[in-house]
Amino acid sequence: MFATASAWSRAALAAGLLAALQPAAAQTVKTKTKTKGGAPAAALDTPAAPPGNASLHYTLAMPAPQTHYFEVQLDLRGFTREYTDLKMAVWAPGSYLIREFERHVERLQASADGQPLRVEKLDKNTWRVYNPRRGSFRVSYGVYANELSVRTSYIDADHGFALPSSVLMYPAGAKELPSQVTVQPAAGWATVSTPLRPVAGMQKFTYQAANFDELADSPIEIGNQKVLSFTTQGTPHQMAMYGPYTLPDEGKFLADMKRVTEEAQRVVGQNPLDHYVFIVHHTEAGGGGLEHLFSTTLGARPGTYASEVGYKNFLRLVAHEYFHLWNVKRIRPIALGPFDYDKENYTHMLWVSEGQTEYMANQITERAGFYTPQQYFDHLATTLTAVENTPGNKLQAVSESSFDAWINYYRPDENSANSGISYYDKGELVGLMQDLLIVQATKGEKHLDDVFRLLYEKYYKGLKRGFTDQEYQDAVAQVAGRRFDDFFQNCVYGTRTPDYATALGYVGLTLTSAPSSPNGALGASIVNRGGHYLVATARPGGTPVRRDGAAWTGGLNAGDEILQLNGAAPTDEAVKQVVNGSPVGTVVKMQVKHGAETHDLTLTLTADPLRTYQIQPNPQATPEQQRLLAKWLGK
Numbered sequence: 340m341f342a343t344a345s346a347w348s349r350a351a352l353a354a355g356l357l358a359a360l361q362p363a364a365a366q367t368v369k370t371k372t373k374t375k376g377g378a379p380a381a382a383l384d385t386p387a388a389p390p391g392n393a394s395l396h397y398t399l400a401m402p403a404p405q406t407h408y409f410e411v412q413l414d415l416r417g418f419t420r421e422y423t424d425l426k427m428a429v430w431a432p433g434s435y436l437i438r439e440f441e442r443h444v445e446r447l448q449a450s451a452d453g454q455p456l457r458v459e460k461l462d463k464n465t466w467r468v469y470n471p472r473r474g475s476f477r478v479s480y481g482v483y484a485n486e487l488s489v490r491t492s493y494i495d496a497d498h499g500f501a502l503p504s505s506v507l508m509y510p511a512g513a514k515e516l517p518s519q520v521t522v523q524p525a526a527g528w529a530t531v532s533t534p535l536r537p538v539a540g541m542q543k544f545t546y547q548a549a550n551f552d553e554l555a556d557s558p559i560e561i562g563n564q565k566v567l568s569f570t571t572q573g574t575p576h577q578m579a580m581y582g583p584y585t586l587p588d589e590g591k592f593l594a595d596m597k598r599v600t601e602e603a604q605r606v607v608g609q610n611p612l613d614h615y616v617f618i619v620h621h622t623e624a625g626g627g628g629l630e631h632l633f634s635t636t637l638g639a640r641p642g643t644y645a646s647e648v649g650y651k652n653f654l655r656l657v658a659h660e661y662f663h664l665w666n667v668k669r670i671r672p673i674a675l676g677p678f679d680y681d682k683e684n685y686t687h688m689l690w691v692s693e694g695q696t697e698y699m700a701n702q703i704t705e706r707a708g709f710y711t712p713q714q715y716f717d718h719l720a721t722t723l724t725a726v727e728n729t730p731g732n733k734l735q736a737v738s739e740s741s742f743d744a745w746i747n748y749y750r751p752d753e754n755s756a757n758s759g760i761s762y763y764d765k766g767e768l769v770g771l772m773q774d775l776l777i778v779q780a781t782k783g784e785k786h787l788d789d790v791f792r793l794l795y796e797k798y799y800k801g802l803k804r805g806f807t808d809q810e811y812q813d814a815v816a817q818v819a820g821r822r823f824d825d826f827f828q829n830c831v832y833g834t835r836t837p838d839y840a841t842a843l844g845y846v847g848l849t850l851t852s853a854p855s856s857p858n859g860a861l862g863a864s865i866v867n868r869g870g871h872y873l874v875a876t877a878r879p880g881g882t883p884v885r886r887d888g889a890a891w892t893g894g895l896n897a898g899d900e901i902l903q904l905n906g907a908a909p910t911d912e913a914v915k916q917v918v919n920g921s922p923v924g925t926v927v928k929m930q931v932k933h934g935a936e937t938h939d940l941t942l943t944l945t946a947d948p949l950r951t952y953q954i955q956p957n958p959q960a961t962p963e964q965q966r967l968l969a970k971w972l973g974k
Contacts, residue, residue, distance in 0.1 A: 393417030395518035397507055401561070404525040405496040407485040409506055416475045424511040425478060427464045428504040428680035432556060433629050433667065434490040435744040437683065439463070440505040447480035464681065465511070482506050487622065489629035489636040498562030498581050499525065500620070500636075504555040504680070514551040514677075521545045524561050532560040532579030534616045534633035552678065556631045556668075560618045569593040571600040574612045582621030583641045592644065595709075599658050602707040606699060606788045607665045607795050615664075617657070628656050630663030651709055659700035666699070667692045670794045673805035687808055689741035690831065694766010695787070698774070701767070706973040715972075716848065716954040719771060722764055723839065723850075724952045730886040731759040737766055738808075738832045751879065753897035757886040768839075769831060773815060774971065775842040776826070780819040783970035789818045846968040847960025852950045859923040859944030862888015863895055865914050872901040872909045874931075885948075889927075893942035896933060903930035919947065 398412040415423065427441040441464035449456040449468040456476060457469040470476045484506070487493035492505045503520075510516070522531050522544040535546035535557045548554035560579045567578040567589070578596070586592055596617075604610050616634040625640035637656060643649040667675065672688035686692075705715040726732055740747070740762040747759055774787040793814050798806045806814070816822040829835040840850040862885040864876045874883045874890070874897050883897035884890045901909045904917060905928050917927050925944045930937065960968070 393513065393516055395510070395513075395516055397518060397520040398523060399501060399506070399520060399559070400523040401494055401499050401525045404494045404499060407483055407494055409482045409484055409492065409494055409499070409501060411480055411482060411506060411508075413478045413508060414475070415478070415510065418470065418476070418510065419472050419474045421471050422467050422469045423476075424461065425466045425468060425508040426511050426680065427508050428555060429464055429682070430680065431490050431502060431504045431629070432675070432678055433631070433663075434749070435683075435689070436749040437745065438491070438505070443483040443505075445481050445483065447478065449476055449478045451476035466508075478508070480508075487620065487624075489620075489627050489638055494561075498528070498560065498564065500581075500618070501559040501561070502636075503557060503559070507554065509551040509554075509680075517550060518548050518554055519545060520548070520554070520559075522559060522561060528562050530560075530562060530564055530566065530579075532564060532566060532577065532616060532618060533557055534614065534631065535559070552676070553632060555678075555680070558618055558631060558634060558636050567593060569597050571597050572604055572610055574610060574615060576600065576615045576617065578617040578619060580619050580621065584621040584639070585642055585645045587645060595654060596657065598707045598709075599654055599703065600661055602703045603658055603661050603664075603699075606662065606703070607670075607791050609792075609795060611664065611669060615661075626656075628660040630660045630667060632664075632668055635660035635663070651704070654709055655700050655704050658703040659696055662696050662699050662703065665791060665795060666696050669799045670791055671799075671805040672811075673807055676805060683745040685742055685745070687738040687742050687832075688811065689744055690737040690762045690766030690769055691811060693763050694737070694768075695770040697763050698767040698770030699787070699791075702973065712972060713955075716956075719768075720850075720952045720954045722767055723954075724950070726760065726764050726768055727836070727952070728855075728949045729760055730757045730882075731755070732765065733834055735759040736832050736834050737762055737769060740765065753875075753883050755880065756882040757884075768837065772826070772830070772837045772839070772842050773823070775845050776823060777815070777819045778967055778971050779842075779845040780821050783967045785818050786971060790814055793818060843954060844957070845964070846971050847957045847964030848954055848968070849957045850952060850954055852952045854947055855949035855951050856919050856947045858919055858947060859921050859925055860888060860947035860949075861890050861895075861918045861927070861942065861944060863890035863918065865901060865909075865918060867911060867914070872914055874899045874901070888948070889942045889945050894938065894940050895929070895931065895942065898933075900932040901929060902932055902937070904928075917944075 394416045396414040400410040400412070401408070402410060427444060429437050429439055429441065431438065447458060447466055449458050449470070451470055451473045459467045459469070461467050468476065468478060482492065484492035484494045484501070487500065490502065492502045493500045519538055519541070520535065521542060524531060524544065531544045533546060535548055535554070538545045538547050548557060560581060562581060564579045564581040567580060569576050576596070612633065614633060618634065618636045620636070620638050621641050621643075622638065623640060625638050625643065627638040629636050637660060639653055640649070643653050672686040672692060674684050674686035675692065678684060701715065701718055704710055705712070710718070735758065737760060740760050743759070744762065747755065748761070770787060773790070777790070778786050794806060794811070797814070798804060798810070812824065812827050826837070830837045843850050863874055864881060864883050865872050866875050866877055874895055876883055884895060901914070903909070904913050907913070921944055923944060923946050927942045927944065929940045929942065931940060957964070
């Protein structure tokens with residue numbers, strides 16, 4: 340819990356932070372549906388907002404946490420229509436996939452004055468409660484929560500994590516109503532960590548939200564988690580640390596968190612916060628994060644902080660999710676707020692929202708001194724190598740990857756890398772290009788930070804809305820003093836490879852590349868699983884069969900089992916030789932099991948298309964290039 344610790348009042352925050360998410364007044368739109376017998380059923384509508392005296396109060400209980408159930412009670416007052424429609428969100432903002440949270444709802448009942456009310460389910464995530472002009476009534480239901488991730492809710496005998504978008508319903512047409520939430524921890528649990536603000540004078544663990552958008556964006560951790568604290572620029576920050584972890588030096592850790600958050604705040608130069616909460620889940624799965632208005636949820640392994648690589652990777656994750664405070668939560672594409680919780684919210688701009696957030700996260704940790712310039716260059720080279728070696732990079736524009744996030748990014752399959760590209764990785768490289776182009780065009784006076792500052796001031800604070808694709812390009816042009824329409828058209832909305840070498844040369848860096856191997860390549864990954872040699876990868880998202888490689892053209896498929904190699908049973912050494920250890924033009928004969936069928940294949944190894952990139956300072960860099968390099972690195 341937080342007390343207000345800055346000059347930002349609740350009213351100012353609500354006006355400044357949430358006005359940009361303010362939708363127009365709801366209008367009633369009716370759609371007739373039919374019952375099984377063919378007769379018209381109740382009309383599904385979005386009713387007008389209830390009177391100004393309406394109120395919502397949620398109670399989040401967990402009397403039997405070992406069963407993985409949250410028990411929710413919603414008290415509604417001032418709802419004087421014949422019926423009220425209640426909705427459950429089908430996705431969580433920041434995670435662009437329809438997750439169908441409503442599938443975990445059960446035992447929904449409604450009552451008024453102790454008498455049951457009729458409830459009718461209208462569609463997958465809408466329940467109609469008939470409360471003929473009673474004004475006040477209560478709804479209760481259970482939510483099964485047994486998937487621990489940053490984007491889903493979870494509860495067991497050890498702790499509870501409630502993501503309100505996946506647990507709490509809202510009245511249709513009344514998203515703008517403020518609400519209160521009372522959390523009733525399970526027996527033996529003493530701590531609640533949430534960015535929601537406590538309500539003065541109410542029972543313990545009672546919080547308030549300005550509207551449903553804020554409520555949905557405010558995760559709740561319940562249990563006996565350890566809470567650490569630090570202050571950045573006068574703003575209190577808390578870290579709710581759930582699960583076992585090893586922290587060699589707590590003081591250094593908090594000092595480093597302070598350095599990251601301070602450096603992130605310098606980018607835009609305006610602090611929209613008066614408090615912030617990190618919820619960190621330490622589990623063996625670890626990893627990942629999800630941003631919120633005043634908080635983030637992060638995943639980490641128990642040993643994360645004990646290794647230098649793990650520790651710095653965690654700080655980069657912190658920088659990424661924390662920078663979302665500006666880029667996404669306040670600076671955002673116009674499609675990302677106010678949210679429609681019933682369906683996909685499409686945008687071509689996730690390469691900005693996510694990819695450029697990743698670019699800035701790496702800039703922030705380099706500026707804060709956690710990485711040397713050369714380590715930062717090596718990271719960029721690694722990302723460039725990954726992107727340029729992805730076959731789908733030549734087929735799918737990063738803008739299209741953004742738009743199709745809802746159907747592709749969270750559902751990778753064996754062909755994903757052949758057909759598409761990540762808007763995170765490619766977006767980071769687009770951010771690199773834009774930054775270098777701006778630095779060169781302005782002689783080091785401006786860089787990508789200034790684009791975020793302009794967008795924050797003009798659209799978030801001024802117009803109180805998101806920006807369009809064209810408005811983003813216009814902002815870049817305004818900062819740079821020149822337009823880059825050809826770059827956007829061909830490298831963002833098209834698949835042309837950006838001229839990385841020229842852009843890096845502006846700041847005295849050289850880009851070189853070399854073939855990853857001089858040998859021929861099968862163009863497939865083969866793993867030994869219990870003595871069975873399968874066409875598969877050892878890591879999720881890998882490419883078992885590479886587009887246009889020898890295996891692709893010769894008929895080898897993901898999931899095939901190699902029965903024979905050149906007339907003999909396969910071995911680890913023989914597989915290694917075939918995959919990438921033989922000369923170009925080598926003919927390989929295989930017998931494979933494809934489903935229930937056995938096939939004999941003849942494959943001819945082709946040149947390895949993979950290349951490895953390096954970025955290094957040019958020893959002949961001019962003083963001007965060195966000056967621009969320092970500006971670009973934030974020195």
